[in-house]
Amino acid sequence: MTAFDELMVFERETQALARVAGRLSWDQETVMPRGAVGQRAEESGAMEAVLHARRTDPRVGAWLGDARAPDAAGEAQLRLIRRSYERTVKVPADLATALAKLTSRSQGIWAGARAADDFKAFAPTLEEVVRLKREEAAALADGGDLYDAMVDDYEPGAKAADLAAIFDEMRPRLVALRERALGATEVAPVRGAFETDKQLRLSRDLAALFGYDFERGRIDLAVHPFSSGSGEDVRITTRVSETDPFNCLYSTIHEVGHACYEQGIDPAYQLTPVGQGVSMGVHESQSRIYENQLGRSRAFCHYLYGRMREVFGEIGVKSEEDFYRVVNRMHRGYIRTEADEVQYNLHIMLRFDLERALIAGDLQVSDLEAAWNDRFKADFGYAVDRPANGVLQDVHWSVGLFGYFPTYSLGNVYAGCLHAALRREVRDLDGQLAQGDLSAATTWLRAHVQQHGGLYPPREVIARACGAEPGAGPLLDYLDEKFGALYP
Known part of the structure; x- marks a missing residue:
């Protein structure tokens, strides 16, 4: 196989695992038992660790260096994979895992605080979320604007x-x-x-x-x-x-x-x-x-x-x-x-x-x-x-x-x-x-x-x-x- 073919096989497996991680989030917001919050946080953290390791695998960088796209769709695939790789390698694996665990747990704390009309019950957790997200943004921004780095996750190129x-x-x-x-x-x-x-x-x-x-x-x-x-x-x-x-x-x-x-x-x-x-x-x-x-x-x-x-x-x-x-x-x-x-x-x-x-x-x-x-x-x-x-x-x-x-x-x-x-x-x-x-x-x-x-x-x-x-x-x-x- 060519470098492009090998990269796409690897990427397909990564995408499949990401869909499994997404299904964990769907389950948490719909049918998961309330008592499972702690365990789900560990599961989400484990999945994020696996995904982060795959997205930063040195072979991805090597394949990107050697790959030649066969057509316009292939060029778009390389553009998106390169973007993901270059962003993900900037974020330490332990930070990515910690964020996945925290946000899984935080969601349940927010839901409880919302039901109780009690912002103070949620504020300490939100402080930790903001702290870790600022760390992540600083890693991505390379000295630039932290919020721009965050927006780029959802609307690439927007400022x-x-x-x-x-x-x-x-x-x-x-x-x-x-x-x-x-x-x-x-x-x-x-x-x-x-x-x-x-x-x-x-x-x-x-x-x-x-x-x-x-x-x-x-x-x-x-x-x-x-x-x-x-x-x-x-x-x-x-x-x-x-x-x-x-x-x-x-x-x-x-x-x-x-x-x-x-x-x-x-x-x-x-x-x-x-x-x-x-x-x-x-x-x-x-x-x-x-x-x-x-x-x-x-x-x-x-x-x-x-x-x-x-x-x-x-x-x-x-x-x-x-x-x-x-x-x-x-x-x-x-x-x-x-x-x-x-x-x-x-x-x-x-x-x-x-x-x-x-x-x-x-x-x-x-x-x-x-x-x-x-x-x-x-x-x-x-x-x-x-x-x-x-x-x-x-x-x-x-x-x-x-x-x-x-x-x-x-x-x-x-x-x-x-x-x-x-x-x-x-x-x-x-x-x-x-x-x-x-x-x-x-x-x-x-x-x-x-x-x-x-x-x-x-x-x-x-x-x-x-x-x-x-x-x-x-x-x-x-x-x-x-x-x-x-x-x-």
Whole structure:
């Protein structure tokens, strides 16, 4: 075999082991017994030690030096393997193992603190997570910005300063939209009891409608909905509130966007670096366009209104137009995942600024709750009522995902660009959506984004799909048009 062939055989085994490690995390968040937390931390640490050893194996460096790619896909494989190797060799094995153990244990401590509304119970563990993540970032940064090194894990090539500039461009128009909407008569939410079994049945129907392949996936319940896996095993979770069916339904559609990205990648790339989503920003572009531009469109709400009445009976909403307004209602609230399309990005900007300050050492964990509450009051105009609705609401920091949050809003920006291109190229999109037919939209996204996996760098994926470099303009124009009409 050539050096390239030997490298790809070795990499395929590494990728398979990484999928096993991912399944441990899925199990922990869905069905693992509570008493297994300590043992799972040891298991996760052991798997990370094995993976770190493989990713830093000196043979990988030698193969990379000798390998010649047979084609463009091979060149992408070498680019991604080299990137992983060069980053991973900078991180000491004992630090990688310690982080895996700590974040596995930390997740359970966070969940308990969240349930008890007690940030102080979580703070010492979070301090340790921040300390180890700063060590990791320092190893990766080579004297550069620590937060940039963290962002690069989730959006290769992105810099905090560039993200901040995008957010500065977005903020004035988002704030103006919010102030206009919240000054209008508030739209009432749905009222009533919506049985769990019926919500889950409808969520499965919607998942299939949006193209999720249940032969290669499943839906389970979790505290914080997520998608896990790639290729032939891509699982999602959702959550249920019997007084708010949209929490379940739109969480499901959102995670289906992630899952369809992974299921839609060319099978020839399976268990290789190219055979997975290229970045979290591109990943979020899929989940957000599925959930919002498609799932919350006036046309699709026409369809969903009828389906909900079939499943639940009368839901206290008199017309399709009223239903569309309820689905897209802008209202006061604390929870990022329940926020409307406008305020969602303001939630992300809050987290982006706070975690940058944490990593820079300008903010201490002991002061984080107060800083969160002060910033929330300044940005949203009302006080956080309890930690579970504030600093403890997200799982990300407990598992060390610093640098992840900004990719949510970057994904919204990418989704805005993709939506504009989709509407240019798919005729009668609204007519199809009104019939519950997502096939043309999801086929376009699969062809232009999903099938490529990691073949192209993130911004290039979006530029190729849209015919132009991505920017915030299309998203802001879409939001102005949509919410300007909803709240004239």
